Amino acid sequence: MRATFQAFRGNAFRCRPTSLVLGVGLLLSGLILSGPVMAAAAPGEAKLPQLDIQTYPSQIFWLIISFIVLYLLVSRVAVPRISEVLEERQERIADDLDKAETLKKEAEQVRGEYEKALAEARDKAHAATREAQEAVAKSGAVLEAEARDKVTVMLKDAEIRIAAARTEAIGNVRSVARDVAGDAVAKLIGIQITGDELDRVVSSAMEGRS
């Protein structure tokens, strides 16, 4: 008896044994009491077959039996079975919904991971490009600086050489001018001018020109 009641779970309707006893008692008393009440209401001999009180005891008797039998069958056999099937379906649907929810979450997670990986790859590619560009720019600058330094050095060397050549040339011009001047003076006026005198005159003449 207990076991059958345990079958009512969740949404199923519950039926307590006490209420069952009470219900059956009421049913019986109601059915038995209804006989005299109807008998009092109906006239003894009527044309309508339904008002023939002779048939009342048998009908009430068989109604009691069939209704109680049906009540027991419905409440003990049919209702637990149907509620069980309905609950099973409810549970199954809830389970399936849960599963779908889990799968959806999983898919969502995978998608998130994929997008993250994609973003990372994109960042990496950007970084690599930037690095390469920077490296190229750096090496270019280094080469340029080296070239500029070399050119500067060469320029300085050239300037030094030019200055040296000029000094030498100027020196040569001075000694040639001294010799020419000494010789010219000796030839023209027959005076042998000493080295110091000649140097002074040549220098003043050259300074005057320049």
Next chain:
Amino acid sequence: MASPVEQFKLKSLVPLEVGGLDLSYTTSALWMTITVIGVTAFLTLSMRSGRLVPGRWQSMAEMSYEFIANMVRENVGSEGRQYFPFVLTLFLFILFGNLMGMVPYAYTFTSQIIVTFAMAFTIFLAVTVIGLYRHGLHFFTLFFPSGTPIALAPVLIPIEVISYFVRPVSLSVRLFANMMAGHTMMKVFGGFAVLMGILGVAPVLLLVALTGFEILVAVLQAYVFAMLTCMYLNDAIHLH
């Protein structure tokens, strides 16, 4: 030609007498037995496989279950749970009784006033006992709802008392009269069809329409009976 109400006469199938009372197994009892077997078969055979996706019969059994479950839940509330098997039994018993009665040569036991009155009177007694058991003497406030002006009491209380005690009569007579009237009318039209010979086609056509209408009445009256039972239960449990 037999009287149209002769169909309601009971035939004794198995004579039985206990203590001077005639308890014979009659046609009425036979069709009650058939109804019990039919309802049980309908509810159990259809659910035997208990499929996750129900077939036709299983769907119908589940729908009857849920229909009455919702009726009880909506009209009585969660306290009505324990009365659910009773309301379901009552509904299916009357429904099958009414529908079986539509089968030619079948006997409609719900066209017997004593049967409907016995059921209605039992419900009336049960509801009164449930009300007294739950609320004690407070139950009698059912006859005088709170918030009503006291001046109305002399008028309202008799009206409420009368309407309360008339319940078993109205409940039983409604079902009995509907079933009896329907079957009498069909018998009358059937009689016409026989009497009119070739012209009897007209009443037969009418009879076809009437049969459909009677099936509607059969279902509707079972519904009304169960629904009113729920409402009376609600009154007893919640006092309006």
